[in-house]
Amino acid sequence: MSLAKHNTVAAKCDVAGCDNDAERSFNIKQVSKTNLSLKSSDLRNVHLCKEHYKEFKKQTKTDRELSSIYD
């Protein structure tokens, strides 16, 4: 018996070129603030794998701090 993912959504990461299983999903507005390029710009919710979730968090977290530098 395998631990089939019956209860999880079989979603893939929506970042272009990434084929990992999605770990979390976010609103497109949140993700569009980052420089992650998506497979489709027509999504309401963007699925992110573990890797890209980390990237997403990193970018959204530093967003405010960096904005003063970039201004």
Ligand SMILES: [Zn+2]
């Ligand atoms: Zn990914």
